[in-house]
Amino acid sequence: MSEDVRIMVGENVRRLRLAAGISQAKLAERMGVDRAYISGLEKGERNPTVVTVWHLSKALGVKMRTFFEEKDKKGR
Amino acid sequence: MSEDVRIMVGENVRRLRLAAGISQAKLAERMGVDRAYISGLEKGERNPTVVTVWHLSKALGVKMRTFFEEKDKKGR
DNA sequence: TTGTGACTCATAGTCCGTA
DNA sequence: TTACGGACTATGAGTCACA
Numbered sequence: 001m002s003e004d005v006r007i008m009v010g011e012n013v014r015r016l017r018l019a020a021g022i023s024q025a026k027l028a029e030r031m032g033v034d035r036a037y038i039s040g041l042e043k044g045e046r047n048p049t050v051v052t053v054w055h056l057s058k059a060l061g062v063k064m065r066t067f068f069e070e071k072d073k074k075g076r
Numbered sequence: 077m078s079e080d081v082r083i084m085v086g087e088n089v090r091r092l093r094l095a096a097g098i099s100q101a102k103l104a105e106r107m108g109v110d111r112a113y114i115s116g117l118e119k120g121e122r123n124p125t126v127v128t129v130w131h132l133s134k135a136l137g138v139k140m141r142t143f144f145e146e147k148d149k150k151g152r
Numbered sequence: 153t154t155g156t157g158a159c160t161c162a163t164a165g166t167c168c169g170t171a
Numbered sequence: 172t173t174a175c176g177g178a179c180t181a182t183g184a185g186t187c188a189c190a
């Protein structure tokens with residue numbers, strides 16, 4: 001279902017943010033958005049636009065496609 | 077710049093739609109949206125959400141990451 | 153077959169406070 | 172450090188008539 005996309009993106013945001021070793025506040029600051037928004041994003045409650053995903057990719061230093069990687073697809 | 081993301085996504089939508097050999101109207105029908113929306117999308121005038129991209133991926137039978145592939149990065 | 157402007161309505165995203 | 176809530180504004184979703 002499409003709600004799964006929000007969850008998937010949120011999980012990836014949190015994973016990549018923690019990998020970068022920064023707080024939600026720091027990420028928000030880098031992106032120029034509100035910290036509360038990051039919180040909702042990571043929880044899968046938000047449906048970001050592609051421009052927002054682009055900002056995320058810049059702030060975290062990863063490619064946009066990284067946010068659409070699924071967790072544990074068995075076959076690879 | 078972030079506007080480039082819209083252009084990139086739009087170009088990929090058009091490319092993948094043509095590869096599928098269908099009209100904007102047909103794609104719109106598969107997604108359950110208006111044809112005019114697809115038109116704006118392909119022209120890079122729209123900033124779709126990740127859920128919209130998910131619908132696109134289902135309608136075109138491709139992975140979401142496909143819409144974020146850059147054209148002609150020299151190094152590969 | 154596709155593009156465009158004008159439109160309504162939902163939601164993206166902000167800012168405040170509180171826990 | 173993060174979550175949560177309400178109230179708010181900006182903008183995206185989605186449609187239509189016409190070119």
